Amino acid sequence: MNENKYFLINRGDLDDRLDPFYYRPQFKNAIESLGKRKRISLISKFVIHPPEYPRTYSESGYQLIRSQNVRPTGLDIKSNPVYFSEETLKNKRKIKPTIGDLLVVRSGVNAGDASIVEQEYPDCIVGADTLMARFKETVNPKFIQVFFATNLGKLILSRYITGATNKHVSPHSFNKIEIPTLDFTFQQLAVDKFEKGLDEKNKGEKKSAELLKQIDTKILEELIINLPVLPPNTIENRMFKTGWQKVTGNRFDPKKYSKQSEDLIACIENSPVRKVPLKSLVVHSVAGDWGLDEKEAVNPKLFTKCLVVRATEFDNNYNLNIENSRAKFRFISNVKLKKLDIKPKDFLLEKSGGSPDQPVGRISILENELLENNTIGYSNFIQKFRVDTEQVLPEYLFCFLKTIHNIKLTDVMQSQTNGIRNLIMREYWNQSIILPDKKKQKEVADTIYQMRAEAKQTEIDAQQGFEQTKKEIEKLILE
Numbered sequence: 001m002n003e004n005k006y007f008l009i010n011r012g013d014l015d016d017r018l019d020p021f022y023y024r025p026q027f028k029n030a031i032e033s034l035g036k037r038k039r040i041s042l043i044s045k046f047v048i049h050p051p052e053y054p055r056t057y058s059e060s061g062y063q064l065i066r067s068q069n070v071r072p073t074g075l076d077i078k079s080n081p082v083y084f085s086e087e088t089l090k091n092k093r094k095i096k097p098t099i100g101d102l103l104v105v106r107s108g109v110n111a112g113d114a115s116i117v118e119q120e121y122p123d124c125i126v127g128a129d130t131l132m133a134r135f136k137e138t139v140n141p142k143f144i145q146v147f148f149a150t151n152l153g154k155l156i157l158s159r160y161i162t163g164a165t166n167k168h169v170s171p172h173s174f175n176k177i178e179i180p181t182l183d184f185t186f187q188q189l190a191v192d193k194f195e196k197g198l199d200e201k202n203k204g205e206k207k208s209a210e211l212l213k214q215i216d217t218k219i220l221e222e223l224i225i226n227l228p229v230l231p232p233n234t235i236e237n238r239m240f241k242t243g244w245q246k247v248t249g250n251r252f253d254p255k256k257y258s259k260q261s262e263d264l265i266a267c268i269e270n271s272p273v274r275k276v277p278l279k280s281l282v283v284h285s286v287a288g289d290w291g292l293d294e295k296e297a298v299n300p301k302l303f304t305k306c307l308v309v310r311a312t313e314f315d316n317n318y319n320l321n322i323e324n325s326r327a328k329f330r331f332i333s334n335v336k337l338k339k340l341d342i343k344p345k346d347f348l349l350e351k352s353g354g355s356p357d358q359p360v361g362r363i364s365i366l367e368n369e370l371l372e373n374n375t376i377g378y379s380n381f382i383q384k385f386r387v388d389t390e391q392v393l394p395e396y397l398f399c400f401l402k403t404i405h406n407i408k409l410t411d412v413m414q415s416q417t418n419g420i421r422n423l424i425m426r427e428y429w430n431q432s433i434i435l436p437d438k439k440k441q442k443e444v445a446d447t448i449y450q451m452r453a454e455a456k457q458t459e460i461d462a463q464q465g466f467e468q469t470k471k472e473i474e475k476l477i478l479e
Contacts, residue, residue: 019162027159030152033478034180041175045134049106049171050095052128058085065097065121067105067113067129072149073198075103075115077124084125095126100141104131104174111167112157114148116141131174143187144179146194150470152477180477190473197469204462211455212317215448219403222444223434224271227407228263251424253415261412268409268432279429281397284386286340288378291330303331306377311353314362318456319398320348320370332377340384342376344368345394347401349428352381354414354421361410361423365398383425392433396441399448400433 004024015022031037040047053064061083069077097103097117105113106129126132135141147153160173182190220227242257255261269275290308297303307322308330315321332340346366354360370376378384387394404410413427435441 022159024159027156030155031178033152034178035478036181037178038181039175040133040177040179043136043139043179043181044175045136047131047133047171047175048095049131050126050128051093053084053092053125054088056084056088057082058088059083061085061123062089062094063121063124064127065103065124065130066127067108067110070103070105070110070113070115070130072113072115072145073201074145075117077121089125095132097121097124097126097132098134100135102133102135102141102144104133104169105129106131106170107163107166107168109167111161111163111169112148112154114145116145118142131169131171133174139179139181140184140187140191142191143182146190146473147179147477149194150474150477152474182477186476190476193469193473193476197466200469201462201466204458204465208455208459208462211451211458215399215451215455216403216406218447218451219399219444220407222440222447223273223400223436225267225434226270227267228260230260251415256412264407264409264412268404268434271434273434273436275432276391276435277429278431278433281387281392281433281435282385282429283388284341284346286384288380288382288384289332289336289340290379291332291336291377294331297331300331302335303333304337304375305329306332306337307374308332309348309364309376309378309382311350311362311379311381314348314350314364316358316362318452319367320364322370330377337375337377340377342366342371342384343386344371345389346384346386347394347398348378349383349385349423350381351383351423351425351428352420359405359408359411360414360421361405361428363398363401363405365394392435393438393441393445395445395449397433399445404431 004026007023007025009023013023062085063077064082064084065075065077066080066082068079069075099117099120101117103115103117103126105111108129133144135144148157157169157177160177161167161169162173219225238258246257291306292303294305306329308328309320309322310328312326313320313322344366348364348366350360350362352360366376387397409431410423410428413424413431414421415424436444
């Protein structure tokens with residue numbers, strides 16, 4: 001019997017929550033394993049919920065520290081900064097962090113992530129999606145971050161997070177969390193172990209990123225593609241003229257006709273290696289189907305439960321990244337599933353979606369392992385296609401098209417309406433594919449696959465090493 005599903009609790013042990021999740025024995029066992037411990041309310045000067053600021057951003061001024069800046073490995077204010085002018089915040093309460101303050105994500109999928117402020121940020125303020133705690137001198141604030149980064153700390157903190165779809169932790173709940181009261185020597189030892197492990201992890205990830213960066217360089221060299229040098233992004237360099245003949249019967253948006261776009265297209269065409277249009281290689285192509293929810297599939301005999309690949313599963317560095325916790329299963333009609341006709345080495349192409357800094361056109365290839373373990377479908381934002389293997393090795397084409405996306409050539413082949421980017425399929429099918437002989441294709445594909453596998457393993461080793469460090473910290477806490 002699973003004691004976390006079936007358990008009894010005395011009425012006198014009930015707190016101010018009545019949901020059974022809060023009283024699971026695993027939480028009680030984890031908290032008691034800490035030995036000496038204190039509630040955060042007893043070791044903190046205060047825990048506050050900063051105010052909501054108006055969504056009127058400016059080019060400079062006070063930078064808002066948002067939940068996405070708060071990470072278990074440390075505070076990062078460089079990603080996607082937003083600012084408020086002095087005028088916007090006039091007469092408003094501004095919460096400024098100082099060294100030693102702990103910031104905790106208050107709501108969302110990352111609720112509970114915590115990081116310490118390790119330097120002064122005089123022009124930064126904390127927003128409503130983050131809690132801020134300031135501690136007494138009896139605790140090393142960095143140790144609190146380290147504790148919450150361990151699996152044990154995450155488990156204990158998860159008890160105080162409410163909500164299924166919109167996770168949330170309140171100041172009241174956060175104050176009730178119990179923290180191990182190690183002496184300063186052991187607190188610092190845990191912090192030192194964490195920082196050393198994090199440094200090793202960062203080195204491994206940097207090495208992995210460098211290997212991945214070399215992949216595009218290798219393909220460009222092997223296929224004799226010389227990328228154009230981008231001029232400074234000035235108004236003058238963004239202005240251009242184009243002939244009426246180019247526009248007649250074609251697109252009217254300026255993106256395709258800029259000098260930068262034309263130079264990017266030309267670098268493929270100028271390669272001396274043989275080229276063919278992609279459409280000449282494609283032998284089968286079909287759009288996706290989002291399928292139905294289990295409750296909507298009223299006649300199960302007419303449907304098959306499928307793991308539906310979405311654009312979110314496309315991995316920018318590797319292939320597909322389908323996490324068990326986020327995998328989406330839908331019911332697709334057997335008639336449609338037969339039309340999809342999914343086979344190994346088929347390609348999935350992201351044709352809608354994208355983001356401001358990422359064009360659509362990401363590519364993935366279906367490997368045997370994924371198909372052996374699941375019945376696969378794919379959403380209507382994705383196009384599947386199959387190529388003639390007599391002309392092209394799928395592995396080579398996958399490497400080539402991935403580089404095409406990375407150099408942002410697919411950015412030239414897209415339109416944007418209502419915030420959604422759409423690949424112009426006519427232009428995508430007509431793009432030139434550099435196609436050397438089969439021997440060269442295999443040579444390029446084998447090299448790139450080996451480089452990508454080495455990068456992946458380096459990244460895995462770095463992550464596993466860091467996880468081992470956190471286990472050692474847990475052991476130190478529990479001894």
